[in-house]
Amino acid sequence: MNSTVLMKKASTNIKKYKRRLNDVLKLLVLIVIPVQSSSVYCQSSSKGNTTSKKPNIVFILADDLGYGDLGFNGQDKIKTPVLDHMAAEGIVFTRHYAGSAVCGPSRASLMTGMHTGNSPVRENPRWTHSGQPVDMSSSDVTVAEELKRANYNTGIIGKWGLAENLKEGTPNLQGFDYFYGFNRHKNAHHYYPENIWENENFIAVEGNVTQDKIGQYSQDLFTEKALSFLENQSAEKPFFLYLAYTIPHFELTIPEEQKKQYKDLNWPLRKMKAAHYRHDENGHVTYAAMVSRLDKDVGKVLDKLKSLGFDDNTLVIFTSDNGHEYDNLKNEFFNSNGEFRGKKRDLYEGGIRMPFVARWPNTIKAGTTTDHISAFWDFLPTACAIAGVKPSAKIDGISYLPALTNEKNTQNKHDYLYWEFNEKQGPIQALSKDDWKLVHFVNKRYELYNLKNDPSELNEISKLHPEVLKELQELLATARTEHPEFPLVRKHLKK
Numbered sequence: 373m374n375s376t377v378l379m380k381k382a383s384t385n386i387k388k389y390k391r392r393l394n395d396v397l398k399l400l401v402l403i404v405i406p407v408q409s410s411s412v413y414c415q416s417s418s419k420g421n422t423t424s425k426k427p428n429i430v431f432i433l434a435d436d437l438g439y440g441d442l443g444f445n446g447q448d449k450i451k452t453p454v455l456d457h458m459a460a461e462g463i464v465f466t467r468h469y470a471g472s473a474v475c476g477p478s479r480a481s482l483m484t485g486m487h488t489g490n491s492p493v494r495e496n497p498r499w500t501h502s503g504q505p506v507d508m509s510s511s512d513v514t515v516a517e518e519l520k521r522a523n524y525n526t527g528i529i530g531k532w533g534l535a536e537n538l539k540e541g542t543p544n545l546q547g548f549d550y551f552y553g554f555n556r557h558k559n560a561h562h563y564y565p566e567n568i569w570e571n572e573n574f575i576a577v578e579g580n581v582t583q584d585k586i587g588q589y590s591q592d593l594f595t596e597k598a599l600s601f602l603e604n605q606s607a608e609k610p611f612f613l614y615l616a617y618t619i620p621h622f623e624l625t626i627p628e629e630q631k632k633q634y635k636d637l638n639w640p641l642r643k644m645k646a647a648h649y650r651h652d653e654n655g656h657v658t659y660a661a662m663v664s665r666l667d668k669d670v671g672k673v674l675d676k677l678k679s680l681g682f683d684d685n686t687l688v689i690f691t692s693d694n695g696h697e698y699d700n701l702k703n704e705f706f707n708s709n710g711e712f713r714g715k716k717r718d719l720y721e722g723g724i725r726m727p728f729v730a731r732w733p734n735t736i737k738a739g740t741t742t743d744h745i746s747a748f749w750d751f752l753p754t755a756c757a758i759a760g761v762k763p764s765a766k767i768d769g770i771s772y773l774p775a776l777t778n779e780k781n782t783q784n785k786h787d788y789l790y791w792e793f794n795e796k797q798g799p800i801q802a803l804s805k806d807d808w809k810l811v812h813f814v815n816k817r818y819e820l821y822n823l824k825n826d827p828s829e830l831n832e833i834s835k836l837h838p839e840v841l842k843e844l845q846e847l848l849a850t851a852r853t854e855h856p857e858f859p860l861v862r863k864h865l866k867k
């Protein structure tokens with residue numbers, strides 16, 4: 373056999389070995405990757421097709437719903453059967469915190485993974501140093517942008533509230549493929565909007581008259597769009613839906629037929645006056661009906677996930693953006709803040725400790741509760757962990773995926789949580805470390821509480837624990853970065 377023939381034969385054998393090696397490598401990829409990522413990858417069946425893909429994520433956010441407004445947290449007047457059942461099928465976090473005590477900065481924290489000491493948006497629009505609104509910028513990295521890196525379809529429906537200037541802060545420029553809802557806060561104050569954003573288009577809502585509360589109820593519109601978004605997804609690609617409802621934020625109004633279960637209970641009348649907010653007259657009945665309506669619509673979303681075959685491969689989280697505004701603390705009727713002190717615009721627990729329930733069949737153990745301390749800025753790293761990517765920007769958050777999946781031994785913990793708030797009574801800072809909580813009314817006083825012994829923050833104990841006070845004061849001094857629009861000085865609205 374001459375040398376030419378030998379060389380050709382050797383070349384043929386090398387090619388055969390290469391093909392076999394490639395086949396082996398492909399087989400290893402198919403076997404090893406799912407094993408390594410078993411906590412985030414699972415089987416999903418959708419519309420008759422079965423495929424292996426990353427989990428879907430649905431994050432449902434209520435607006436101004438209190439910790440105690442839901443049955444699984446002790447509510448006995450307002451009926452929330454869907455969310456109570458969701459808690460029975462999933463996990464309840466008893467120490468989950470909002471990003472802020474009002475909606476704008478709270479939502480910015482949720483989207484960016486940063487607390488209000490570092491977040492790009494630290495106050496609602498009018499409460500900046502210049503009096504001009506500060507929005508999300510192109511340099512900010514949102515959870516939607518992170519998930520796009522993991523090939524997710526992304527949508528937000530409802531209240532965005534981070535694009536007052538209608539420029540680079542709009543959702544379609546912040547990682548969302550689809551947007552339907554409110555860019556600005558003021559538009560979100562009303563439930564019969566005459567115009568609404570769909571992506572970059574400000575479209576008319578036919579037949580709506582805001583002042584007279586005529587036409588299509590925004591809750592209906594949001595739920596319909598959410599169900600449509602889900603219907604347009606496939607088994608081949610994961611999705612992230614951020615469903616930011618406006619219920620039960622002021623104004624208090626709901627179609628009359630939805631008040632039936634509460635109208636004949638002989639509740640005392642809390643008479644509401646219509647002004648900027650076009651309130652219905654009977655506050656108690658309206659508020660209860662709105663919360664129950666929210667609960668019912670969460671049920672529609674869960675049912676749609678089941679009917680489309682997405683249920684087993686979808687994490688659904690429900691929470692609220694800050695404490696309640698409706699229940700009168702001097703004469704509480706619903707006990708909306710539970711055992712906690714304060715409400716919306718307070719950095720006491722009633723203003724920032726949120727109801728939180730998550731459901732993920734076959735991944736989250738049913739009927740569980742955790743006291744893991746978490747906050748809005750933890751959602752971004754949690755979503756990244758689920759999607760199998762690392763956060764690309766500096767964040768304050770820590771993934772709570774191990775807490776969700778009952779892997780307590782691998783759950784990292786925060787050194788502390790931090791908030792700042794600067795509206796009428798501000799500036800105020802708060803810092804929580806384990807069971808200790810420091811509230812600082814800037815240039816006025818420090819208040820120290822032990823949340824384990826005194827969850828209602830009724831007993832100020834700084835004089836009894838000077839060493840703890842000093843430790844938390846030192847942490848407080850380093851917890852924030854300076855921002856020209858959000859200095860810790862007293863603010864007054866500019867007319």
